[in-house]
Amino acid sequence: MRVLMFGWEFPPHISGGLGTACYGLVKGLAHHNQEIIFVVPKLWGDEEPLADFVNASDVTLDYREKKFKSIWKNLTYLEVSSFLVPYLGPEEYQKFTDYAIHDRTDVDESIFTSKYAFSGKYGKNLMEEVSRYALTAAQIARDRDDFDIIHAHDWLSFPAGIAAKEISGKPLVAHVHATEFDRSGESVNPPVFEIEKAGMEAADHVLAVSHLTKNTIVKKYGIPAEKVSVLHNAVLDASIIKSKYQKKVPEKIVTFLGRITFQKGPEYFVEAAKKVIERDPNVRFVMAGSGDLLNRMIDRVAELNIASKFHFTGFLKGDDVDHMYAISDVYVMPSVSEPFGISPLEAVRHNTPTIISKQSGVAEVLVNAIKIDFWDIDAMADAIFALLHYRSIAEMFKELGSQELKRLKWEHVAEKLVVAYEKTLSERS
Structure with a gap:
């Protein structure tokens, strides 16, 4: 089978879990001898050659064709006033965006140049790039008809998937890694919600990263349950990491690692830290990450008078992330709404006992972790x-966790994905 797949990022150039999940799926599909044409807005040249990569920035577009004009006329974009990352909380979204929907006739003529240099990032022209990416997808689908099915990852790529389907007539699979309700709670951004809904409605089949996400798709977006299947995420490597990195303090270390936003529940971690320190002052808490709630968390730590035992590292990447897991005695993910949440699996790989919220998709597959309600700071x-x-x-959680990782591999996920592809194709025929 040959799959035309649309993503927004691919390792090593990623901003979050979406790129990592795409990498895992592509690698898993290759294990099952599936051929992938993977399209991204911008290639950097150092991507691992796991697929037939297409750089959307190199695609020449003849927008004068009637079909292309029809597609473009139905596209809108959100003007973004400043830097934007893919998963923002409501406060961050309000800070960084301007909800101005523009008519297509007002768009600068440069959008219609034969080639468009995508930034490949999440900057101020993000929604404009999402729209242009859809046109480029149509061109790719017309030029390369040697594929059987289309697979689009998350809202950034849904318009591209829809356009490719309109041009080719091939079936579309929409893969939902997170919804606007996960990112923003009930304060959803209407244009993003509409893009998500349109993508799911246009798709022949919808993939959700958890039953939690499927429930949101059915209840909030009105998608029939029988159209949605669950495809949990996995780990790139199931082996246990034996780090030589040693912590430099005598106290035990408890870590929160992720975006410091509403979705991740950092305030509950801070309140629980206060209760633990009252019982045992020989514990240090670490909040690693950045986000719109960072300053509020710093203020709250000061109010609780635990600043001497609480550390904010800022955003970590690469080896620093591995080092943080390695020196942690406990890892906590208290997410309010987490479509999946791959970080607990990484913590398990580092032999770190893990506590996760029941309101996370990973709780559906990670048996050997302590599960609590995000709001229950006493628990x-x-x-x-x-x-x-x-x-x-x-020690029990360490041992059982290492055994559990062996069944959470991307090749197992890819095997289920191939079945979903085949089912979608058979229903279309």
């Missing part, structure tokens, strides 16, 4: 205290 504090002070419990 969170008790779980942290138990893992720090009862060695046998911590």
